[in-house]
Amino acid sequence: MTHAIEVRNVYREFQQRSSLGRARGAVCAVDGVTFSVAAGDVLAVVGESGCGKSTLARLIMGLLPPSSGEILVDGRSLVCVDRRERARLIQPVFQDPFSSLNPRQRVRDIVGLPLASQGDLPKARQSDRVMEMLARVGISTEMAERLPGQLSGGQRQRVAIARALVLHPRIVVCDEPTSALDVSVQAQIINLLAELRRELGLTYLFISHNLAVVEHIATEVAVMYLGRIVEHAPTQDLFRQPMHPYTQALFASVLTPDPALGVPDVALGDAYPDPTNIPSGCRFHPRCPKAFSECPATEPDNIRKDGRLVECLLAVDNQTRADRGDGSVAHFQLDR
Amino acid sequence: MALVMPNAVLSIANLRVSFPRMEAVRGVSLALNRGEVHCVVGESGCGKSISALSVMNLLPRGAVRSADHIRFHEHDLLGMSERQMARLRGDKIAMIFQEPMTSLNPAYTVGSQMAEVFERHRRTTRRQALDRAAELLARVGITAPGMRLAQYPHQLSGGLRQRMMIAMALMCDPELLIADEPTTALDVTVQAQILRLLHKLQQEMGLALLLITHDFGIVARMAQRVSVMYAGEVVESGPVEQIFKAPTHPYTRGLLDCIPVPGVTKAGEPLGSIPGVVPRIAPGFLGCGFRDRCTLATAECAETMRLRDAGADHFYRCRLPPNWKQGTAP
Amino acid sequence: MKAAHDTYAPSKRWRLPTFGHFATLLGAVIVATAFLVAVFAPYLTPHDPFAQDLNLRLIPPIWMEGSQATHLLGTDQIGRDYLSRLIYGTRISVLIGVLTVVTSGIIGITLGILGGFYGGRIDAVVMFVITCRLSIPLILVALTVVALVGSSLTVVILTLGLLLWERFAVVARTTTMQVRNLDYIAAAQAAGASRAHILLREVLPNIANHLVVVATLEMALAILLEAALSFLGLGVPQPLPSWGLMIAEAKEYMFFSPWVIVAPGVALFILVLGINLLGDGLRDMLRADLRQWRS
Numbered sequence: 001m002t003h004a005i006e007v008r009n010v011y012r013e014f015q016q017r018s019s020l021g022r023a024r025g026a027v028c029a030v031d032g033v034t035f036s037v038a039a040g041d042v043l044a045v046v047g048e049s050g051c052g053k054s055t056l057a058r059l060i061m062g063l064l065p066p067s068s069g070e071i072l073v074d075g076r077s078l079v080c081v082d083r084r085e086r087a088r089l090i091q092p093v094f095q096d097p098f099s100s101l102n103p104r105q106r107v108r109d110i111v112g113l114p115l116a117s118q119g120d121l122p123k124a125r126q127s128d129r130v131m132e133m134l135a136r137v138g139i140s141t142e143m144a145e146r147l148p149g150q151l152s153g154g155q156r157q158r159v160a161i162a163r164a165l166v167l168h169p170r171i172v173v174c175d176e177p178t179s180a181l182d183v184s185v186q187a188q189i190i191n192l193l194a195e196l197r198r199e200l201g202l203t204y205l206f207i208s209h210n211l212a213v214v215e216h217i218a219t220e221v222a223v224m225y226l227g228r229i230v231e232h233a234p235t236q237d238l239f240r241q242p243m244h245p246y247t248q249a250l251f252a253s254v255l256t257p258d259p260a261l262g263v264p265d266v267a268l269g270d271a272y273p274d275p276t277n278i279p280s281g282c283r284f285h286p287r288c289p290k291a292f293s294e295c296p297a298t299e300p301d302n303i304r305k306d307g308r309l310v311e312c313l314l315a316v317d318n319q320t321r322a323d324r325g326d327g328s329v330a331h332f333q334l335d336r
Numbered sequence: 337m338a339l340v341m342p343n344a345v346l347s348i349a350n351l352r353v354s355f356p357r358m359e360a361v362r363g364v365s366l367a368l369n370r371g372e373v374h375c376v377v378g379e380s381g382c383g384k385s386i387s388a389l390s391v392m393n394l395l396p397r398g399a400v401r402s403a404d405h406i407r408f409h410e411h412d413l414l415g416m417s418e419r420q421m422a423r424l425r426g427d428k429i430a431m432i433f434q435e436p437m438t439s440l441n442p443a444y445t446v447g448s449q450m451a452e453v454f455e456r457h458r459r460t461t462r463r464q465a466l467d468r469a470a471e472l473l474a475r476v477g478i479t480a481p482g483m484r485l486a487q488y489p490h491q492l493s494g495g496l497r498q499r500m501m502i503a504m505a506l507m508c509d510p511e512l513l514i515a516d517e518p519t520t521a522l523d524v525t526v527q528a529q530i531l532r533l534l535h536k537l538q539q540e541m542g543l544a545l546l547l548i549t550h551d552f553g554i555v556a557r558m559a560q561r562v563s564v565m566y567a568g569e570v571v572e573s574g575p576v577e578q579i580f581k582a583p584t585h586p587y588t589r590g591l592l593d594c595i596p597v598p599g600v601t602k603a604g605e606p607l608g609s610i611p612g613v614v615p616r617i618a619p620g621f622l623g624c625g626f627r628d629r630c631t632l633a634t635a636e637c638a639e640t641m642r643l644r645d646a647g648a649d650h651f652y653r654c655r656l657p658p659n660w661k662q663g664t665a666p
Numbered sequence: 667m668k669a670a671h672d673t674y675a676p677s678k679r680w681r682l683p684t685f686g687h688f689a690t691l692l693g694a695v696i697v698a699t700a701f702l703v704a705v706f707a708p709y710l711t712p713h714d715p716f717a718q719d720l721n722l723r724l725i726p727p728i729w730m731e732g733s734q735a736t737h738l739l740g741t742d743q744i745g746r747d748y749l750s751r752l753i754y755g756t757r758i759s760v761l762i763g764v765l766t767v768v769t770s771g772i773i774g775i776t777l778g779i780l781g782g783f784y785g786g787r788i789d790a791v792v793m794f795v796i797t798c799r800l801s802i803p804l805i806l807v808a809l810t811v812v813a814l815v816g817s818s819l820t821v822v823i824l825t826l827g828l829l830l831w832e833r834f835a836v837v838a839r840t841t842t843m844q845v846r847n848l849d850y851i852a853a854a855q856a857a858g859a860s861r862a863h864i865l866l867r868e869v870l871p872n873i874a875n876h877l878v879v880v881a882t883l884e885m886a887l888a889i890l891l892e893a894a895l896s897f898l899g900l901g902v903p904q905p906l907p908s909w910g911l912m913i914a915e916a917k918e919y920m921f922f923s924p925w926v927i928v929a930p931g932v933a934l935f936i937l938v939l940g941i942n943l944l945g946d947g948l949r950d951m952l953r954a955d956l957r958q959w960r961s
Contacts, residue, residue, distance in 0.1 A: 058852070063855055155613070163853065167857075183552070255527075256600075272495055272496065
């Protein structure tokens with residue numbers, strides 16, 4: 001069976017230039033990423049700013065070519081697909097609906113753009129499909145004549161979703177679709193995305209830093225740190241038992257609305273992740289509360305087990321120990 | 337009203353802020369004791385930031401402020417001249433903003449900006465001020481403070497900048513710290529670290545902390561008292577446990593239902609949501625600002641709504657009785 | 667995470683009229699009047715601006731002694747009606763201003779958008795061309811070209827148009843670079859839109875307001891340069907009633923008949939002032955507009 005998205009050993013570097021235009025070395029925003037998403041699934045990519053998750057999204061949408069590696073969307077490489085076909089396959093929903101809609105175009109034209117770009121649909125038919133889609137996401141006919149500046153944030157994000165779905169693509173890349181919205185509006189948008197997925201059989205790549213939202217909507221989660229996926233597992237497994245110390249720290253920093261719990265101690269060092277200066281060995285070791293002598297020297301391998309992936313030297317230890325039968329992977333499980 | 341406390345560090349009564357075409361704050365009252373963390377929570381446009389800025393008298397042009405009183409200890413902030421306010425700001429009352437980059441001058445080093453505050457308020461030498469700055473940077477967990485003092489704001493990461501802003505706010509030993517969304521621009525792990533730091537410092541120094549946020553997670557973990565704001569009004573206020581255990585105003589309830597909680601909300605089931613959008617309050621608006629989005633609204637809601645007592649120091653502004661939906665708190 | 671906004675802010679903000687408002691309005695009125703005068707010049711002129719009458723040389727304007735009621739602003743040294751010449755002069759100034767801005771706008775905006783949008787080598791080339799243009803002494807080249815090719819209206823317009831595009835290019839380039847990184851450009855690319863659509867429909871409308879401000883500045887500059895060239899005898903050829911030419915012709919008579927030099931001078935000053943006031947006002951409005959998008 002073909003996967004909806006297949007990413008094979010993808011690298012993406014950006015040349016950094018000094019003000020005089022001389023190359024100052026490369027920043028590796030995506031550093032050897034491999035994963036696949038089955039049709040109908042929702043893969044959430046979580047991580048902090050600068051971890052490369054937005055670059056990854058652009059690579060998958062074919063808006064950026066990878067430096068090396070291969071990306072297949074619905075079994076096809078986007079590098080060889082023409083723009084019209086690509087638009088029918090995969091569509092984005094961006095974070096900030098204040099910058100993802102052209103402020104000088106009417107809602108009707110914004111949502112109609114993917115159809116107009118196909119160039120083979122009569123105008124009247126285009127207009128029908130635009131109105132149909134707008135109605136589906138809860139935007140009234142009267143609002144279709146407005147400019148984005150005259151809509152609220154939630155309404156704008158609905159328009160952005162309508163634009164993404166008007167061509168009936170199979171795959172939607174949602175890049176932090178709710179993090180610029182208010183809580184009550186965020187819930188409306190998440191519900192809408194979940195509904196649309198069920199109805200239209202969509203596959204989502206859902207980029208987020210909000211683990212609570214991720215748990216609610218995703219079927220699988222990949223945790224990114226400085227350009228690499230350090231843990232990848234089905235959502236339930238990951239939330240039951242996060243294995244990578246970074247995942248554990250991310251989970252610890254989720255502030256559930258429970259006044260009985262105080263401010264959590266994430267136990268991370270103050271070293272801030274800097275993509276221009278990636279640490280040796282395990283790239284997480286300067287902040288890792290569980291780092292030991294080997295971590296700065298040895299790059300951890302991918303450990304795959306029970307449909308999960310984790311990239312940590314401790315997991316190697318645990319696995320060999322588990323293989324020998326004297327310990328379990330649950331060894332460094334988070335107390336929750 | 338029980339909100340007026342005799343020994344409060346900050347006490348605001350019936351604060352109103354209006355702009356030419358809208359009312360941003362409509363009668364907000366709150367009080368804050370020494371060593372207390374009071375969270376003001378609400379969605380954007382609810383007037384929470386404007387309320388905070390009006391305490392500092394830093395409102396944007398065109399805003400008109402009025403109140404029964406705004407008191408800092410026994411000083412009446414309402415009647416103070418700009419000069420007197422400037423003497424308090426950064427000294428006894430300090431403020432931290434969401435985006436440190438916009439409140440720092442990119443042309444000066446961290447050290448000179450921190451020292452300047454101290455020199456101005458305490459009339460010390462630059463040397464003493466820099467020593468004090470280094471001491472505080474160490475206190476907010478910045479390693480190698482000597483080096484950091486010589487750096488420029490853009491050379492620091494977001495987390496470091498916010499630590500620096502906290503250190504800067506604490507330079508003159510303030511009694512009241514107003515933090516407006518201090519962690520909203522930060523990554524989750526850094527947010528947790530900064531909140532922990534803020535909590536620790538607040539405890540150690542006995543600060544009164546007025547924390548403005550939109551995140552109920554932060555409220556739950558940081559606050560002792562909460563004021564939930566909607567459309568320029570405090571719709572519910574009380575001790576944090578009460579608010580989360582027995583939210584009474586339909587808006588607070590609705591909002592808490594909207595938040596996905598790992599392990600509690602069922603994946604695949606729709607989240608609770610509040611239909612409609614936040615209204616704009618035009619001058620002359622009366623009654624509950626939430627009534628257009630509320631499923632329980634009646635004609636009564638269009639009249640001036642008074643504050644009701646739910647017991648246990650818990651107040652809310654709604655026509656419904658306190659036990660209207662017993663035992664179904666989210 | 668940015669602060670979220672879900673309130674709809676109405677897009678119009680009315681304030682009490684200020685000096686800035688008044689100045690903008692004044693500028694708009696001046697510019698609009700000049701355009702109308704330019705378009706309807708044949709219907710407004712009391713006399714043929716080219717008709718000479720050596721019997722009626724240097725008649726003073728209506729408010730001075732010795733004036734004639736038929737010549738409101740008097741006549742020039744060869745007896746042509748001064749008001750009529752002034753009105754036709756508006757036509758020349760406006761024509762020069764508009765056509766120069768159109769020519770230079772097309773060149774500058776094309777270069778700027780291409781450089782700003784594609785970056786890399788294309789941008790390096792664009793920047794090099796801009797730098798070259800900035801290194802050319804504007805007046806000297808204009809003088810040389812006109813001296814070599816011979817002076818005519820077309821030559822003046824083309825010379826100025828081919829020289830005055832650099833501000834368009836710089837502004838178009840920087841604003842395009844800002845717009846290029848916005849998500850709606852990425853969304854249009856993902857929607858399968860063509861490059862032409864992205865540049866013309868997504869980028870151009872969003873930088874247009876900046877370009878309008880540049881256009882006013884350039885128009886004022888072009889009008890002044892034409893006047894200067896004509897004054898030097900290298901611009902619009904006689905007998906066309908260019909204001910610069912009128913000033914040049916009048917300079918020998920200025921001591922005894924000062925109005926011949928004052929009238930075109932004042933006309934030039936008022937038109938350029940009007941354009942600049944309008945430009946300033948547009949820039950302020952644009953800033954308010956930007957502030958609103960940010961908020």
